[in-house]
Amino acid sequence: MRDKMNSEVISVVIAGLGGQGILRASDILADVAFAAGWDVKKSEVHGMSQRGGSVNSDVRFGSRVYSPVISPGEADFLVLLAPEWQEHFQHYLKPDGELLSASEIDVAALPHRRSLNLALLGQLSRRLDFEETLWIGAIRRRFPPELVPVNEAAFRLGRETA
Amino acid sequence: MLQKAVHEGERSLLSGNEAVALAACHAGVRLGTGYPGTPSTEILETFSRLGGDARWSPNEKVALEVGLGAAFGGGRALVTMKHVGLNVAADPLFTAAYTGVSGGLVIVSADDPGMASSQNEQDNRRYAVAAGVPMLEPADSQEAYDFTRKAFELSEFWRLPVILRMTTRVCHSKTVVEPRAPAMNAPLPHFQRDLPARVMIPAYARPAHRRLREKLARLEGSAAEGWAWRVVEGEPELGVITSGVSFMYVREAAPHASVLKFNLVHPLPVEVARRFRQKVQRCVVVEEGDPYLYEALRAAGIDVEPRPESHRFGELDVARVRRFLAGEPEAVVERVAGKPPQLCEACPYHVVYKALQDRDCIVAGDIGCYTLGVLPPYQAMDTCVCMGASIGVGLGLRHVLPPDQARRVVSVIGDSTFIHSGITGLVEMVYNPPPTGHVVIVLDNATTAMTGHQEHPGTGRQLNHEPTNRVVIEELARALGIRRVHVVEPRSGSDTFARVLDACLEAQELTVIVARRPCVLVAKRLRELDKRAAALNAR
Numbered sequence: 001m002r003d004k005m006n007s008e009v010i011s012v013v014i015a016g017l018g019g020q021g022i023l024r025a026s027d028i029l030a031d032v033a034f035a036a037g038w039d040v041k042k043s044e045v046h047g048m049s050q051r052g053g054s055v056n057s058d059v060r061f062g063s064r065v066y067s068p069v070i071s072p073g074e075a076d077f078l079v080l081l082a083p084e085w086q087e088h089f090q091h092y093l094k095p096d097g098e099l100l101s102a103s104e105i106d107v108a109a110l111p112h113r114r115s116l117n118l119a120l121l122g123q124l125s126r127r128l129d130f131e132e133t134l135w136i137g138a139i140r141r142r143f144p145p146e147l148v149p150v151n152e153a154a155f156r157l158g159r160e161t162a
Numbered sequence: 163m164l165q166k167a168v169h170e171g172e173r174s175l176l177s178g179n180e181a182v183a184l185a186a187c188h189a190g191v192r193l194g195t196g197y198p199g200t201p202s203t204e205i206l207e208t209f210s211r212l213g214g215d216a217r218w219s220p221n222e223k224v225a226l227e228v229g230l231g232a233a234f235g236g237g238r239a240l241v242t243m244k245h246v247g248l249n250v251a252a253d254p255l256f257t258a259a260y261t262g263v264s265g266g267l268v269i270v271s272a273d274d275p276g277m278a279s280s281q282n283e284q285d286n287r288r289y290a291v292a293a294g295v296p297m298l299e300p301a302d303s304q305e306a307y308d309f310t311r312k313a314f315e316l317s318e319f320w321r322l323p324v325i326l327r328m329t330t331r332v333c334h335s336k337t338v339v340e341p342r343a344p345a346m347n348a349p350l351p352h353f354q355r356d357l358p359a360r361v362m363i364p365a366y367a368r369p370a371h372r373r374l375r376e377k378l379a380r381l382e383g384s385a386a387e388g389w390a391w392r393v394v395e396g397e398p399e400l401g402v403i404t405s406g407v408s409f410m411y412v413r414e415a416a417p418h419a420s421v422l423k424f425n426l427v428h429p430l431p432v433e434v435a436r437r438f439r440q441k442v443q444r445c446v447v448v449e450e451g452d453p454y455l456y457e458a459l460r461a462a463g464i465d466v467e468p469r470p471e472s473h474r475f476g477e478l479d480v481a482r483v484r485r486f487l488a489g490e491p492e493a494v495v496e497r498v499a500g501k502p503p504q505l506c507e508a509c510p511y512h513v514v515y516k517a518l519q520d521r522d523c524i525v526a527g528d529i530g531c532y533t534l535g536v537l538p539p540y541q542a543m544d545t546c547v548c549m550g551a552s553i554g555v556g557l558g559l560r561h562v563l564p565p566d567q568a569r570r571v572v573s574v575i576g577d578s579t580f581i582h583s584g585i586t587g588l589v590e591m592v593y594n595p596p597p598t599g600h601v602v603i604v605l606d607n608a609t610t611a612m613t614g615h616q617e618h619p620g621t622g623r624q625l626n627h628e629p630t631n632r633v634v635i636e637e638l639a640r641a642l643g644i645r646r647v648h649v650v651e652p653r654s655g656s657d658t659f660a661r662v663l664d665a666c667l668e669a670q671e672l673t674v675i676v677a678r679r680p681c682v683l684v685a686k687r688l689r690e691l692d693k694r695a696a697a698l699n700a701r
Contacts, residue, residue, distance in 0.1 A: 054500030068335035071481035
């Protein structure tokens with residue numbers, strides 16, 4: 001029964017260091033899942049721990065989501081912006097969960113080094129059943145117009161190299 | 163963050179804080195006051211952006227007093243703070259329960275189980291009991307919206323302040339919200355003289371206390387009706403009693419259990435729990451923090467299982483609840499340490515902490531980003547207790563330590579923290595000067611940085627960044643009679659700060675050093691705001 005319940009909810013941990021755009025990435029993912037008609041919960045932490053320390057934001061979606069928080073060992077995906085801290089975040093993943101790490105991204109090919117978060121979302125997008133237009137719509141809503149092209153380009157780069 | 167109002171029936175993803183702000187708009191709140199504090203800060207910021215009149219006060223006590231005044235005048239008022247802020251505001255809170263209100267007064271207490279960004283994990287449900295005020299506890303953003311609206315109705319019906327108790331996960335999780343139509347019945351402010359109700363001399367306070375207790379008893383009776391709680395019908399083998407976000411963990415961990423969730427946690431409608439108890443075989447309580455529900459139910463003679471002492475610590479989650487319900491001990495999750503937070507690379511306070519470290523100063527510290535000076539490489543903070551404590555603690559150390567140690571004691575406090583509760587510490591210093599004098603360093607980065615760069619009275623700008631009168635810290639210190647007041651810009655590569663510090667430590671007088679340099683994260687925004695203010699002045 002538990003397996004059936006859990007299989008109906010997808011849990012994504014987006015992790016890295018404060019300042020890497022983790023909250024923005026999790027906002028975009030939550031927007032996309034919401035626009036696709038799912039129940040969505042997203043959790044994050046503000047304040048002290050944000051000052052350059054390790055942080056993560058949890059996004060969960062499905063037909064009915066209760067907890068906004070992902071327990072250790074229960075994430076389907078770990079999207080990791082700071083590969084050097086993999087050991088710290090690894091315990092969130094299910095045994096058969098998938099790690100999407102920035103170490104797999106060609107940073108030199110990015111339109112801007114701060115768009116790593118969008119490149120990883122691009123990779124994640126290949127593994128989720130959402131239409132591309134939903135992603136692009138969410139990116140356009142979440143960035144000021146002058147930053148949209150760079151972030152769209154990073155997203156597409158990740159999506160195409162996934 | 164939420165930029166514009168969401169209308170009736172329009173579903174959107176909102177954080178709990180945004181939902182409270184939207185509900186405040188829809189409830190016709192006249193005035194929002196508070197002091198920034200994680201996880202509560204975004205409520206007033208959002209309320210302001212949605213067009214509400216929101217203001218930062220110097221501290222939570224003043225914020226509650228201003229809110230109370232608005233409510234005495236018949237306006238609806240929202241007062242927001244983090245859990246420890248309610249300690250500061252406790253004085254007006256306890257007697258406001260006696261005086262009651264005319265316009266609705268809702269106080270948000272944002273608790274931080276697990277201490278994501280706090281110095282303790284106190285459980286403010288205890289305050290509702292101690293002060294005798296009703297308390298509602300939402301579990302997600304929809305309830306944050308609904309309960310805020312409900313809290314204003316309750317406050318005006320019972321003429322009592324009402325506390326909305328949020329927790330970090332409710333404040334900062336985004337969940338789906340569908341708002342209702344705005345209220346059309348917000349009262350127009352109007353002063354109605356009522357001396358026995360508003361002036362708490364003993365002759366008036368004694369009957370006021372009896373009135374309060376009668377109201378709470380009647381409220382508890384009416385709460386048995388339904389809005390104050392919710393039952394999820396399940397199998398009779400297991401019954402769970404819970405409140406707040408714990409409800410979500412329970413629903414996921416035990417989808418078949420019968421669940422009683424309290425929306426109103428004070429006064430607690432215990433008769434509902436008694437009825438629930440009779441329908442289930444095993445009955446447990448799941449709650450973060452203090453065993454508040456557990457103790458209240460046991461005191462009412464309701465047979466619920468003891469909960470593990472370990473639930474007092476940190477946040478719960480689905481896995482912890484699942485293990486508890488299965489009768490298993492708490493799991494120790496093996497995790498490699500993460501990267502600790504640290505002062506930003508270009509933070510002006512590096513210069514200050516390096517100087518303090520080099521001189522082996524005994525540093526009484528305070529609450530803010532600069533508390534990170536306690537971590538390597540500096541480890542240049544010896545105490546940190548609560549807002550403003552650096553000055554009093556520093557003075558206490560100076561009074562009792564042998565002179566060779568006393569002379570090295572320094573108090574370090576941020577600009578917003580100084581305004582919040584450092585000023586009375588400075589008065590104490592002038593009134594009871596230690597024999598070796600004292601050195602207070604105000605780290606003035608022109609913002610409340612830790613909580614996300616809010617304005618305060620020392621910035622000369624209001625919550626919405628519009629210019630206002632400015633409290634000038636060095637002038638305040640001089641006005642108190644402190645003769646040695648320095649304003650220094652801590653710059654890397656310059657030894658000016660270190661030289662001033664040496665001279666002050668040597669002088670053994672009462673000293674205030676204002677180390678002033680804007681936070682690097684907002685320096686650009688500050689320049690733009692200054693330019694705008696200058697242009698306004700020139701017109």
